Amino acid sequence: MQKKSLIFVFHLIVNLLASLVTALAFNYLIIPNNILSGGLTGITIVINYFTGWGVGLLYFLFNIPIFIWAYKELGKRFIVYSGIAVLVLSVFIDYLPLKPYFVTQDPMLASIYGGIMLGLGVVLWLRIGGSGGGMDIVAVLLNKRYGLSVGQVSLVLNGIVILMSTFIYSVEQTMYTLITIFVSSKVIDGLQSVQSKKTVMIISPQSRVITDQIWSKLNRGVTYLDGSGAYTNQETKIIMCVMTRFEIAELKRLVFQIDPDAFITINTTDEVLGHFRKGKASTSI
Known part of the structure; x- marks a missing residue:
């Protein structure tokens, strides 16, 4: 507190x-x-x-x-x-x-x-x-x-x-x-870099809970990538999401509220082609 x-x-x-x-x-x-x-x-x-x-x-x-x-x-x-x-x-x-x-x-x-x-x-x-x-x-x-x-x-x-x-x-x-x-x-x-999009990768054992929060609070679609730790050899779901700069601060707050040890990378994306989904949907790769 x-x-x-x-x-x-x-x-x-x-x-x-x-x-x-x-x-x-x-x-x-x-x-x-x-x-x-x-x-x-x-x-x-x-x-x-x-x-x-x-x-x-x-x-x-x-x-x-x-x-x-x-x-x-x-x-x-x-x-x-x-x-x-x-x-x-x-x-x-x-x-x-x-x-x-x-x-x-x-x-x-x-x-x-x-x-x-x-x-x-x-x-x-x-x-x-x-x-x-x-x-x-x-x-x-x-x-x-x-x-x-x-x-x-x-x-x-x-x-x-x-x-x-x-x-x-x-x-x-x-x-x-x-x-x-x-x-x-x-x-x-x-x-x-206000006008660019941000591609976010999140690694956390709480991926399902984090995804639900991204859906409900940010109204952004999520894609799951299959990954595994090189040291632990444990399989995990990697969350990938594309959003605007305006939403990054709120995303970090939501993620760290759920999992303070979550690993997040944020990259600037100059161009997004295809459908930039805003609704509640997720896919797995």
């Missing part, structure tokens, strides 16, 4: 740090220089431009229906961590002072460093098995239900934000928005 509490506290600290880094990027680099970011935050900045309502408040309100949609699909832990992130981020954005504390009035520097900080915030959230809410959650939901990649969803949503920016900012400011989105996506890809 003490170990679980320490892990939760550590994850909470990382969550707060990610929210702070993201809020600093918005308040001291992006918003003061009339730059948009991608996704839902970019949309809230546009609405703020016309209404004067707080960006943080708008972001919190828009996330409510997204969380209602996601509650049954993504699991309690993901929702709790993401909910904490949204609440803290919304407060930070609205209550951290803006002027005269923004770092630079050079929009090029603001777009580059703002993009770096936004990307870093996303990576920190993903490391603990959460997200910053907004379109990150929408992307995961669409990936699970329809097989759309995170990259495809982000491309469409960011395209909408860029289109809206042309109506309120100059063409030059829109180009800076493109730089911010590009830099943040490259930071995420470089640090986390």
